[in-house]
Amino acid sequence: MISIQEALDKREGKVKLHGWVYRERKSKQIVFIVLRDSSNIVQCIVKKDIVSEAEWNIAEKILIESAVEIEGEIKEDSRAPTGFEVNVKKLNLISMAEPFPINKDQSTEFLADNRHLWLRSRKMTAIMKVRSTIFGAIHGFFRGKGFYEYQSPMFQSIQCEGGSTLFKLNYFGSEVFLAQTWQLYAEPAIFALEKIYTLAPSFRAEKSKTSRHLTEYWHAEMEVAWEGFLELQDYAEDLIKFVFKKVLEVNKEELKILERDVSKLEPVIKKPFVRMTYTEALDILKKKNKMDVKWGKDLRTVEEDELVKNYDVPLIVTCYPKEVKAFYMKENPDNPKTVLGFDLLAPEGYGEIIGASEREVDLEKLKSKLEAEGEDLENYGFYLDTRKYGSVQHAGFGMGVERLISWICGLDNIKDAIAFPRTPLRYKP
Ligand code: 4AD
Ligand code: MG
Numbered sequence: 485m486i487s488i489q490e491a492l493d494k495r496e497g498k499v500k501l502h503g504w505v506y507r508e509r510k511s512k513q514i515v516f517i518v519l520r521d522s523s524n525i526v527q528c529i530v531k532k533d534i535v536s537e538a539e540w541n542i543a544e545k546i547l548i549e550s551a552v553e554i555e556g557e558i559k560e561d562s563r564a565p566t567g568f569e570v571n572v573k574k575l576n577l578i579s580m581a582e583p584f585p586i587n588k589d590q591s592t593e594f595l596a597d598n599r600h601l602w603l604r605s606r607k608m609t610a611i612m613k614v615r616s617t618i619f620g621a622i623h624g625f626f627r628g629k630g631f632y633e634y635q636s637p638m639f640q641s642i643q644c645e646g647g648s649t650l651f652k653l654n655y656f657g658s659e660v661f662l663a664q665t666w667q668l669y670a671e672p673a674i675f676a677l678e679k680i681y682t683l684a685p686s687f688r689a690e691k692s693k694t695s696r697h698l699t700e701y702w703h704a705e706m707e708v709a710w711e712g713f714l715e716l717q718d719y720a721e722d723l724i725k726f727v728f729k730k731v732l733e734v735n736k737e738e739l740k741i742l743e744r745d746v747s748k749l750e751p752v753i754k755k756p757f758v759r760m761t762y763t764e765a766l767d768i769l770k771k772k773n774k775m776d777v778k779w780g781k782d783l784r785t786v787e788e789d790e791l792v793k794n795y796d797v798p799l800i801v802t803c804y805p806k807e808v809k810a811f812y813m814k815e816n817p818d819n820p821k822t823v824l825g826f827d828l829l830a831p832e833g834y835g836e837i838i839g840a841s842e843r844e845v846d847l848e849k850l851k852s853k854l855e856a857e858g859e860d861l862e863n864y865g866f867y868l869d870t871r872k873y874g875s876v877q878h879a880g881f882g883m884g885v886e887r888l889i890s891w892i893c894g895l896d897n898i899k900d901a902i903a904f905p906r907t908p909l910r911y912k913p
Contacts (some may be wrong), residue, residue: 485500485501485502485509485555486499486500486501487501487521487524488501488503488519488521488523488524488525488526489523489524489860490523491526491558491568491570492524492526492558492566492567492568492685494558495558495559495560495568496557496558496559496560497557497558498555498556498557499554499555499556499557499558499570500553500554500555501519501521501526501528501553501554501555501570502521502551502552502553502554502578502901503519503520503521503551503552503554503580503854504519504520504521504549504550504551504552504589504604504815505517505518505519505520505548505552505581506518506519506520506525506548506561507548508546508547508548508785509897510543510544510745511569512531512532513533514529514530514531514532515529515530515543515544515546516528516529516530517529517530517543517546517552517554517572518565518806519552519554519570520604522567522609524737525565525566525567525606526558526564526565526566526569526570526571527561527564527565527566527568527569527570528554528569528570528571529569529570529571529572530543530572530575531571531572532909533569533826534572534573535572535573535574535575536873537627542575542577543575545614546577546580547580547581547583547584547585548581549580549581549584549604550575550577550578550579550580550581551577551578551579551581552575552576552578553574553575553576554570554572554574554575554576554580554608555572555573555574556570556571556573557570557573558570559571560572560705560833562875564571564904570809573766575807576906579681579756584601584651586601586602586605587599590701595909596899596905597912597913599903599904599905599913600794603903605801606741607741607742607900608900608903609736610735610737610741611738611742611889611893611895611900611901612903613735613738614735614738614739614742614889614892614893615869615885615889615902616734617730617731617734618730618731618885618888618889618892619683619702619885620728620730621726621727621728621730622681622683622704622723622883622885623683624726624730625722625723625726625727626644626679626681626706626723628770629679629719630679631678631679631680631706632675632677632679632680632681632683633681633682633683633844634670634673634680634681635666635684636663636666636670636682637663637669637685638682638684638685638704639653639655639660639661639662639663640660640661640662640663640668640669641660641661641863642661642668642859642863642864642901643661643664643665643689644664644665644668644689644810644812645664646810647663648689649664649688649689649690649747650662650689651687651688651689651699652867654750655888656911657866657910659667660859662687663684663685663686663687664686664687664688664836665686665703665705665882666682666684666686666703666705666882667705667707667812667880667882668812669842670682670705670707670880671867671870671880672706672866672869672870672878673707674707674708674709674878675709675873675874675876676872678709678710679707679708679709680707680708680835681704681705681707681708682703682704682705682706682708683702683703683704683885684699684702684705685701685702685703686700686701686702686703686882687700688701688907689700691905692910693908695890695896695897695899696834696887696898697898698836698886698898698899698902698905698906698907699905699906700903700906701884701886701887701898702885702886703882703883703884703885704882704883704885704886704903705881705882705883706719706722706880706881707740707878707879707880708878708879708880709876709877709878710876710877710878711877711878711879712824712842712879713802713814713824713841713842713879715824715879716826716840716841716879716880716881717759717800717802717826717840718837718843718883719801719881720800720826720828720840720883721756721798722835723883724752724757724798724828724888725752725753727888727892727907728749728752728753728892729753730810731749731751731892732746733751733797737765737816738893739893742815742893743893743894744892744893744894745894746892748796748831749892751796751831752797752798752831753798755795755796755797756793757797757798757799757800757828758797758798758799758800759799759800759802760799760800760801760802760804761801761802761803762783762801762802762803762804762822763779763803763822765783765791765799765801766779768791768794769787769790769791771792772883773790773791773793773794774832775787776830779805780807780808781802781808782803782804782808783801783827786836787885788829788835788836789833789835791829792829792830792831792832792833793833796829797831798829798830798831798837799828799831800826800827800828800829801826801827801828801858802824802825802826802827803816803819803822803823803824803825803826804823804825804826804827805821805822805823805853806820806821806822809825809841810825810841811844811854811857812841812843812844812850813825813841813842813843813844813855814841814842814843814844814845815844815846815849823840823841824842824879825839825840825841825842826840827839827840827884828836828839828840830887830888830891832891832894834887834890834891835887836884837883837884837888837891838881838882838883838884839881839882840849840879840880840881840882841879841880841881842878842879843877843878843879843880844876845871845875845876845877846871847868847871847875848873850871851868878908885901886898886901886902887901889901889902
Protein backbone atom coordinates (compact mmCIF):
# COMPACT_ATOMS: atom_id res chain seq x y z
CA MET A 485 0.00 0.00 0.00
CA ILE A 486 1.31 3.45 -0.90
CA SER A 487 -0.11 6.92 -0.43
CA ILE A 488 -1.81 8.73 -3.27
CA GLN A 489 1.05 11.24 -3.36
CA GLU A 490 3.57 8.42 -3.67
CA ALA A 491 1.51 7.00 -6.53
CA LEU A 492 1.47 10.39 -8.27
CA ASP A 493 5.22 10.69 -7.79
CA LYS A 494 5.68 7.21 -9.26
CA ARG A 495 3.85 8.45 -12.40
CA GLU A 496 3.29 5.02 -13.97
CA GLY A 497 2.88 1.35 -13.24
CA LYS A 498 1.10 -0.75 -10.66
CA VAL A 499 -0.25 0.90 -7.51
CA LYS A 500 -2.20 -0.25 -4.49
CA LEU A 501 -4.08 2.51 -2.68
CA HIS A 502 -6.63 2.99 0.03
CA GLY A 503 -8.71 6.00 0.92
CA TRP A 504 -12.15 7.55 0.77
CA VAL A 505 -14.37 8.37 -2.17
CA TYR A 506 -14.08 12.12 -2.60
CA ARG A 507 -16.26 12.30 -5.68
CA GLU A 508 -18.00 9.80 -7.92
CA ARG A 509 -19.63 9.91 -11.30
CA LYS A 510 -21.38 6.93 -12.82
CA SER A 511 -22.26 5.96 -16.37
CA LYS A 512 -23.34 2.67 -17.94
CA GLN A 513 -19.90 1.19 -18.50
CA ILE A 514 -17.63 3.36 -16.36
CA VAL A 515 -17.54 4.69 -12.81
CA PHE A 516 -15.20 7.58 -12.04
CA ILE A 517 -14.01 7.71 -8.46
CA VAL A 518 -11.85 10.50 -7.15
CA LEU A 519 -10.02 8.86 -4.29
CA ARG A 520 -8.79 10.88 -1.31
CA ASP A 521 -6.28 10.12 1.38
CA SER A 522 -4.35 12.41 3.69
CA SER A 523 -1.73 13.03 1.03
CA ASN A 524 -3.72 14.02 -2.08
CA ILE A 525 -6.51 13.00 -4.48
CA VAL A 526 -6.40 10.92 -7.65
CA GLN A 527 -8.97 9.96 -10.24
CA CYS A 528 -9.68 6.24 -10.56
CA ILE A 529 -11.59 4.62 -13.39
CA VAL A 530 -13.61 1.46 -12.86
CA LYS A 531 -14.61 -0.21 -16.12
CA LYS A 532 -17.37 -2.79 -16.25
CA ASP A 533 -15.48 -4.99 -18.69
CA ILE A 534 -12.32 -5.05 -16.59
CA VAL A 535 -13.44 -5.68 -13.01
CA SER A 536 -15.44 -8.67 -11.74
CA GLU A 537 -19.19 -8.57 -11.54
CA ALA A 538 -19.08 -8.27 -7.75
CA GLU A 539 -16.66 -5.35 -8.00
CA TRP A 540 -18.81 -3.66 -10.62
CA ASN A 541 -21.83 -3.98 -8.34
CA ILE A 542 -19.91 -2.15 -5.63
CA ALA A 543 -18.74 0.57 -8.00
CA GLU A 544 -22.27 1.14 -9.24
CA LYS A 545 -23.55 1.70 -5.72
CA ILE A 546 -20.57 3.49 -4.22
CA LEU A 547 -21.31 6.67 -2.28
CA ILE A 548 -19.12 9.61 -1.33
CA GLU A 549 -16.87 8.96 1.70
CA SER A 550 -17.02 5.19 1.40
CA ALA A 551 -13.68 3.62 2.31
CA VAL A 552 -12.07 1.48 -0.40
CA GLU A 553 -8.91 -0.30 -1.44
CA ILE A 554 -7.86 -0.09 -5.04
CA GLU A 555 -5.30 -1.86 -7.20
CA GLY A 556 -4.54 -0.68 -10.68
CA GLU A 557 -2.24 1.04 -13.16
CA ILE A 558 -1.48 4.74 -12.86
CA LYS A 559 -0.71 6.87 -15.89
CA GLU A 560 -0.61 10.51 -16.81
CA ASP A 561 -3.89 12.14 -17.86
CA SER A 562 -4.00 15.89 -18.14
CA ARG A 563 -7.82 15.97 -17.82
CA ALA A 564 -7.78 14.40 -14.35
CA PRO A 565 -7.79 16.71 -11.32
CA THR A 566 -4.22 15.97 -10.23
CA GLY A 567 -2.94 15.06 -13.70
CA PHE A 568 -3.01 11.27 -13.33
CA GLU A 569 -5.53 8.48 -13.58
CA VAL A 570 -5.65 4.99 -12.11
CA ASN A 571 -7.13 2.23 -14.23
CA VAL A 572 -8.73 0.02 -11.59
CA LYS A 573 -8.08 -3.72 -11.73
CA LYS A 574 -9.31 -4.58 -8.25
CA LEU A 575 -11.78 -2.79 -6.02
CA ASN A 576 -12.30 -3.77 -2.41
CA LEU A 577 -14.97 -2.10 -0.32
CA ILE A 578 -13.86 -1.49 3.28
CA SER A 579 -17.04 0.27 4.31
CA MET A 580 -19.97 1.73 2.41
CA ALA A 581 -20.85 5.27 3.58
CA GLU A 582 -24.36 6.44 4.26
CA PRO A 583 -25.38 9.42 2.09
CA PHE A 584 -22.94 12.14 3.13
CA PRO A 585 -24.76 15.16 4.60
CA ILE A 586 -22.32 17.70 3.20
CA ASN A 587 -22.59 18.56 -0.45
CA LYS A 588 -22.16 21.79 -2.33
CA ASP A 589 -23.06 25.30 -1.17
CA GLN A 590 -23.93 24.67 2.43
CA SER A 591 -24.22 27.46 4.97
CA THR A 592 -21.36 28.10 7.35
CA GLU A 593 -23.72 27.21 10.22
CA PHE A 594 -24.43 23.83 8.69
CA LEU A 595 -20.73 23.20 8.14
CA ALA A 596 -20.01 24.21 11.74
CA ASP A 597 -22.67 21.80 13.02
CA ASN A 598 -21.03 19.09 10.94
CA ARG A 599 -17.50 20.12 11.75
CA HIS A 600 -16.48 16.51 12.47
CA LEU A 601 -17.26 15.68 8.84
CA TRP A 602 -16.17 18.99 7.33
CA LEU A 603 -12.64 18.33 8.63
CA ARG A 604 -12.30 15.99 5.64
CA SER A 605 -12.67 18.84 3.16
CA ARG A 606 -9.62 19.81 1.14
CA LYS A 607 -9.68 23.26 2.73
CA MET A 608 -9.69 22.03 6.34
CA THR A 609 -7.17 19.31 5.53
CA ALA A 610 -4.83 21.90 4.04
CA ILE A 611 -5.21 24.21 7.04
CA MET A 612 -4.61 21.39 9.51
CA LYS A 613 -1.42 20.46 7.66
CA VAL A 614 -0.15 24.04 7.80
CA ARG A 615 -1.10 24.12 11.47
CA SER A 616 0.94 20.99 12.08
CA THR A 617 3.96 22.58 10.38
CA ILE A 618 3.55 25.70 12.50
CA PHE A 619 3.41 23.78 15.77
CA GLY A 620 6.51 21.83 14.79
CA ALA A 621 8.31 25.02 13.76
CA ILE A 622 7.56 26.77 17.05
CA HIS A 623 9.01 23.85 18.99
CA GLY A 624 11.97 23.75 16.61
CA PHE A 625 12.67 27.46 16.95
CA PHE A 626 12.75 27.55 20.74
CA ARG A 627 14.56 24.25 21.18
CA GLY A 628 17.12 25.39 18.62
CA LYS A 629 17.80 28.42 20.78
CA GLY A 630 18.31 26.36 23.93
CA PHE A 631 14.89 26.88 25.53
CA TYR A 632 13.34 24.26 27.79
CA GLU A 633 9.72 23.29 27.25
CA TYR A 634 7.87 23.96 30.48
CA GLN A 635 4.20 23.54 31.44
CA SER A 636 2.05 25.68 33.71
CA PRO A 637 -1.28 24.71 35.30
CA MET A 638 -4.59 25.29 33.54
CA PHE A 639 -6.43 25.71 36.87
CA GLN A 640 -5.12 28.96 38.31
CA SER A 641 -5.81 30.91 41.47
CA ILE A 642 -4.97 34.42 40.19
CA GLN A 643 -5.73 36.46 37.10
CA CYS A 644 -3.12 38.00 34.81
CA GLU A 645 -4.83 39.60 31.83
CA GLY A 646 -7.83 41.23 33.46
CA GLY A 647 -10.85 39.87 35.29
CA SER A 648 -13.37 40.47 32.51
CA THR A 649 -12.20 37.56 30.37
CA LEU A 650 -11.75 34.97 33.12
CA PHE A 651 -13.54 31.66 33.02
CA LYS A 652 -14.45 30.96 36.62
CA LEU A 653 -14.85 27.43 37.87
CA ASN A 654 -16.15 25.88 41.02
CA TYR A 655 -13.17 23.86 42.24
CA PHE A 656 -14.54 21.71 45.06
CA GLY A 657 -16.13 24.79 46.55
CA SER A 658 -13.32 27.25 45.80
CA GLU A 659 -13.18 29.62 42.87
CA VAL A 660 -10.42 29.03 40.35
CA PHE A 661 -9.82 30.33 36.84
CA LEU A 662 -8.88 28.68 33.58
CA ALA A 663 -5.48 29.89 32.36
CA GLN A 664 -5.50 33.08 30.30
CA THR A 665 -1.73 32.79 30.04
CA TRP A 666 1.06 30.79 31.61
CA GLN A 667 2.90 33.93 32.61
CA LEU A 668 2.56 34.19 36.37
CA TYR A 669 3.45 30.51 36.66
CA ALA A 670 6.28 30.80 34.14
CA GLU A 671 8.14 33.65 35.79
CA PRO A 672 8.94 31.52 38.89
CA ALA A 673 10.51 28.87 36.63
CA ILE A 674 13.05 31.14 34.93
CA PHE A 675 15.03 31.05 38.17
CA ALA A 676 15.50 27.35 37.57
CA LEU A 677 15.56 27.02 33.77
CA GLU A 678 16.34 30.57 32.53
CA LYS A 679 14.91 30.10 29.01
CA ILE A 680 11.51 28.46 28.72
CA TYR A 681 8.63 28.16 26.27
CA THR A 682 5.29 26.43 26.01
CA LEU A 683 2.59 25.60 23.51
CA ALA A 684 -0.67 25.19 25.38
CA PRO A 685 -4.31 26.21 25.36
CA SER A 686 -5.38 29.51 26.87
CA PHE A 687 -8.93 30.44 27.74
CA ARG A 688 -10.64 33.81 27.44
CA ALA A 689 -14.26 34.47 28.25
CA GLU A 690 -14.33 36.92 25.37
CA LYS A 691 -17.94 37.78 24.72
CA SER A 692 -17.28 39.78 21.58
CA LYS A 693 -17.95 37.96 18.34
CA THR A 694 -15.08 38.86 16.06
CA SER A 695 -13.12 37.08 13.39
CA ARG A 696 -10.05 37.12 15.67
CA HIS A 697 -11.25 35.78 19.02
CA LEU A 698 -11.74 32.28 20.30
CA THR A 699 -12.62 31.35 23.87
CA GLU A 700 -10.06 28.52 23.71
CA TYR A 701 -6.94 29.17 21.70
CA TRP A 702 -3.40 27.83 21.55
CA HIS A 703 -0.80 30.07 23.04
CA ALA A 704 2.92 29.92 22.27
CA GLU A 705 4.63 31.64 25.16
CA MET A 706 8.24 32.25 26.10
CA GLU A 707 10.02 33.70 29.10
CA VAL A 708 13.71 34.44 29.37
CA ALA A 709 15.95 35.54 32.24
CA TRP A 710 18.74 38.13 31.99
CA GLU A 711 17.42 39.54 28.74
CA GLY A 712 15.30 42.58 28.04
CA PHE A 713 13.12 44.55 25.72
CA LEU A 714 15.34 44.66 22.62
CA GLU A 715 16.23 40.97 22.68
CA LEU A 716 12.53 40.23 23.10
CA GLN A 717 11.71 42.06 19.86
CA ASP A 718 14.39 40.04 18.07
CA TYR A 719 12.99 36.77 19.41
CA ALA A 720 9.52 37.72 18.16
CA GLU A 721 10.76 38.70 14.70
CA ASP A 722 13.03 35.66 14.38
CA LEU A 723 10.29 33.29 15.50
CA ILE A 724 7.84 34.55 12.92
CA LYS A 725 10.43 34.51 10.14
CA PHE A 726 11.40 30.95 11.14
CA VAL A 727 7.79 29.74 11.05
CA PHE A 728 7.08 31.45 7.72
CA LYS A 729 10.18 29.90 6.13
CA LYS A 730 9.14 26.44 7.27
CA VAL A 731 5.60 26.80 5.96
CA LEU A 732 6.77 28.12 2.60
CA GLU A 733 9.19 25.19 2.39
CA VAL A 734 6.80 22.45 3.44
CA ASN A 735 3.29 23.61 2.52
CA LYS A 736 3.41 25.01 -1.03
CA GLU A 737 0.63 22.66 -2.12
CA GLU A 738 -1.60 23.54 0.83
CA LEU A 739 -1.16 27.27 0.26
CA LYS A 740 -2.16 26.68 -3.36
CA ILE A 741 -5.30 24.80 -2.29
CA LEU A 742 -6.09 27.71 0.04
CA GLU A 743 -5.46 30.15 -2.81
CA ARG A 744 -3.11 32.09 -0.60
CA ASP A 745 -1.21 34.84 -2.42
CA VAL A 746 2.30 33.78 -1.44
CA SER A 747 3.84 37.04 -2.65
CA LYS A 748 2.23 38.65 0.40
CA LEU A 749 4.14 36.27 2.70
CA GLU A 750 7.57 36.73 1.18
CA PRO A 751 8.33 40.24 2.54
CA VAL A 752 7.83 38.87 6.06
CA ILE A 753 10.82 36.59 5.54
CA LYS A 754 12.95 38.93 3.45
CA LYS A 755 12.49 42.35 5.04
CA PRO A 756 13.09 43.58 8.56
CA PHE A 757 9.94 44.23 10.58
CA VAL A 758 9.03 47.85 11.21
CA ARG A 759 9.53 48.96 14.80
CA MET A 760 7.95 52.13 16.15
CA THR A 761 6.76 53.50 19.45
CA TYR A 762 3.11 53.97 20.27
CA THR A 763 3.66 57.74 20.08
CA GLU A 764 5.15 57.43 16.59
CA ALA A 765 2.24 55.21 15.61
CA LEU A 766 -0.21 57.97 16.59
CA ASP A 767 1.76 60.38 14.45
CA ILE A 768 1.63 58.10 11.43
CA LEU A 769 -2.07 57.44 11.96
CA LYS A 770 -2.67 61.16 11.91
CA LYS A 771 -0.49 61.94 8.88
CA LYS A 772 -1.06 58.93 6.67
CA ASN A 773 -4.44 57.60 7.74
CA LYS A 774 -6.16 60.78 8.87
CA MET A 775 -7.04 59.22 12.19
CA ASP A 776 -6.78 61.14 15.42
CA VAL A 777 -6.05 59.09 18.52
CA LYS A 778 -5.66 60.91 21.80
CA TRP A 779 -2.36 60.06 23.53
CA GLY A 780 -3.14 57.65 26.34
CA LYS A 781 -5.93 55.76 24.56
CA ASP A 782 -5.35 52.16 23.55
CA LEU A 783 -5.25 51.45 19.82
CA ARG A 784 -8.55 49.97 18.75
CA THR A 785 -8.83 47.29 16.09
CA VAL A 786 -9.93 49.85 13.47
CA GLU A 787 -6.85 51.93 14.15
CA GLU A 788 -4.49 48.96 14.12
CA ASP A 789 -6.02 47.85 10.84
CA GLU A 790 -5.50 51.28 9.27
CA LEU A 791 -1.95 51.57 10.60
CA VAL A 792 -0.79 48.24 9.17
CA LYS A 793 -2.12 49.18 5.72
CA ASN A 794 0.99 51.33 5.36
CA TYR A 795 3.30 48.28 5.47
CA ASP A 796 3.82 44.82 3.97
CA VAL A 797 5.68 43.49 7.02
CA PRO A 798 4.64 43.16 10.67
CA LEU A 799 4.75 46.18 12.92
CA ILE A 800 6.29 46.07 16.37
CA VAL A 801 4.57 48.85 18.28
CA THR A 802 6.44 49.58 21.51
CA CYS A 803 6.06 51.65 24.66
CA TYR A 804 2.32 51.96 25.11
CA PRO A 805 0.92 54.17 27.87
CA LYS A 806 1.07 52.44 31.21
CA GLU A 807 -2.69 52.77 31.78
CA VAL A 808 -3.69 50.60 28.83
CA LYS A 809 -1.28 47.74 29.55
CA ALA A 810 -1.04 44.97 32.14
CA PHE A 811 0.33 45.44 35.66
CA TYR A 812 3.43 43.32 35.11
CA MET A 813 4.96 45.40 32.32
CA LYS A 814 8.13 47.23 33.25
CA GLU A 815 7.93 50.98 33.54
CA ASN A 816 10.01 52.62 30.83
CA PRO A 817 12.95 54.33 32.59
CA ASP A 818 13.16 56.89 29.74
CA ASN A 819 9.49 57.77 29.93
CA PRO A 820 7.69 56.53 33.04
CA LYS A 821 4.29 57.21 31.49
CA THR A 822 4.96 54.27 29.19
CA VAL A 823 5.94 50.62 29.55
CA LEU A 824 8.53 48.38 27.94
CA GLY A 825 5.89 46.29 26.23
CA PHE A 826 5.03 45.77 22.58
CA ASP A 827 2.33 44.38 20.34
CA LEU A 828 3.30 42.75 17.10
CA LEU A 829 0.67 43.57 14.47
CA ALA A 830 0.39 41.50 11.31
CA PRO A 831 -0.01 43.09 7.90
CA GLU A 832 -3.18 42.57 5.83
CA GLY A 833 -5.37 43.22 8.86
CA TYR A 834 -4.69 40.00 10.79
CA GLY A 835 -4.32 41.97 13.99
CA GLU A 836 -2.25 41.52 17.11
CA ILE A 837 -0.26 38.31 16.86
CA ILE A 838 2.05 38.79 19.85
CA GLY A 839 1.75 40.59 23.18
CA ALA A 840 5.08 41.10 24.95
CA SER A 841 6.96 42.88 27.68
CA GLU A 842 9.97 43.16 29.83
CA ARG A 843 8.73 42.42 33.35
CA GLU A 844 8.55 44.90 36.20
CA VAL A 845 11.11 43.82 38.78
CA ASP A 846 10.40 46.59 41.31
CA LEU A 847 8.39 44.88 44.05
CA GLU A 848 6.77 48.08 45.33
CA LYS A 849 5.66 49.16 41.86
CA LEU A 850 4.15 45.75 41.23
CA LYS A 851 2.28 45.84 44.52
CA SER A 852 0.86 49.30 44.00
CA LYS A 853 -0.28 48.46 40.48
CA LEU A 854 -2.03 45.31 41.68
CA GLU A 855 -3.67 47.23 44.49
CA ALA A 856 -4.79 49.93 42.08
CA GLU A 857 -6.55 47.19 40.09
CA GLY A 858 -8.33 46.11 43.25
CA GLU A 859 -6.44 42.86 43.64
CA ASP A 860 -5.81 41.24 47.02
CA LEU A 861 -2.02 41.07 47.37
CA GLU A 862 -2.27 38.00 49.54
CA ASN A 863 -3.36 35.94 46.57
CA TYR A 864 -0.28 37.07 44.64
CA GLY A 865 2.17 36.02 47.37
CA PHE A 866 3.79 33.30 45.31
CA TYR A 867 4.23 35.63 42.35
CA LEU A 868 5.64 38.49 44.39
CA ASP A 869 8.17 36.06 45.90
CA THR A 870 9.85 35.97 42.49
CA ARG A 871 11.00 39.55 43.17
CA LYS A 872 12.39 38.71 46.60
CA TYR A 873 14.86 35.89 46.05
CA GLY A 874 17.47 36.75 43.46
CA SER A 875 15.26 38.87 41.22
CA VAL A 876 16.74 39.49 37.75
CA GLN A 877 15.66 41.28 34.62
CA HIS A 878 13.48 39.06 32.49
CA ALA A 879 11.02 39.29 29.65
CA GLY A 880 8.52 37.25 27.70
CA PHE A 881 5.74 37.13 25.17
CA GLY A 882 2.67 35.23 24.08
CA MET A 883 1.69 34.50 20.50
CA GLY A 884 -1.82 33.51 19.47
CA VAL A 885 -1.23 30.48 17.28
CA GLU A 886 -4.62 30.55 15.55
CA ARG A 887 -4.08 34.21 14.66
CA LEU A 888 -0.76 33.25 13.11
CA ILE A 889 -2.42 30.38 11.22
CA SER A 890 -5.20 32.69 9.96
CA TRP A 891 -2.62 35.13 8.69
CA ILE A 892 -0.39 32.56 7.00
CA CYS A 893 -3.33 30.73 5.42
CA GLY A 894 -5.18 33.95 4.56
CA LEU A 895 -8.36 32.89 6.40
CA ASP A 896 -11.42 35.13 6.75
CA ASN A 897 -12.17 33.84 10.22
CA ILE A 898 -10.02 32.48 13.03
CA LYS A 899 -12.53 29.65 13.53
CA ASP A 900 -11.07 27.79 10.56
CA ALA A 901 -7.60 27.80 12.12
CA ILE A 902 -8.61 25.13 14.65
CA ALA A 903 -10.43 21.83 14.24
CA PHE A 904 -13.20 22.40 16.76
CA PRO A 905 -13.46 26.14 17.42
CA ARG A 906 -14.85 27.42 20.69
CA THR A 907 -16.63 30.76 20.70
CA PRO A 908 -19.33 32.22 22.96
CA LEU A 909 -22.01 30.60 20.80
CA ARG A 910 -20.19 27.51 19.62
CA TYR A 911 -19.14 24.67 21.90
CA LYS A 912 -20.60 21.75 19.92
CA PRO A 913 -19.63 19.33 18.44
O1 4AD B 1 -1.71 40.01 24.61
P1 4AD B 1 -2.04 38.86 25.51
O2 4AD B 1 -3.24 38.97 26.37
O3 4AD B 1 -0.72 38.62 26.38
C1 4AD B 1 -0.60 37.70 27.37
O4 4AD B 1 -1.40 36.86 27.67
C2 4AD B 1 0.77 37.70 28.00
N1 4AD B 1 0.63 37.24 29.38
C3 4AD B 1 1.68 36.83 27.19
C4 4AD B 1 3.06 36.72 27.77
O5 4AD B 1 3.74 37.73 27.88
N2 4AD B 1 3.47 35.53 28.12
O6 4AD B 1 -2.19 37.55 24.62
C5 4AD B 1 -1.14 37.12 23.80
C6 4AD B 1 -1.64 36.79 22.41
C7 4AD B 1 -2.29 37.96 21.68
O7 4AD B 1 -1.33 38.79 21.08
C8 4AD B 1 -3.15 37.24 20.65
O8 4AD B 1 -2.38 36.86 19.53
C9 4AD B 1 -3.56 35.99 21.38
O9 4AD B 1 -2.67 35.82 22.47
N3 4AD B 1 -4.93 36.08 21.88
C10 4AD B 1 -5.98 35.43 21.35
N4 4AD B 1 -6.08 34.61 20.29
C11 4AD B 1 -7.29 34.10 20.02
N5 4AD B 1 -8.43 34.36 20.73
C12 4AD B 1 -8.36 35.19 21.80
N6 4AD B 1 -9.48 35.42 22.50
C13 4AD B 1 -7.10 35.76 22.15
N7 4AD B 1 -6.69 36.58 23.14
C14 4AD B 1 -5.37 36.76 22.96
MG1 MG C 1 -2.39 41.89 24.04
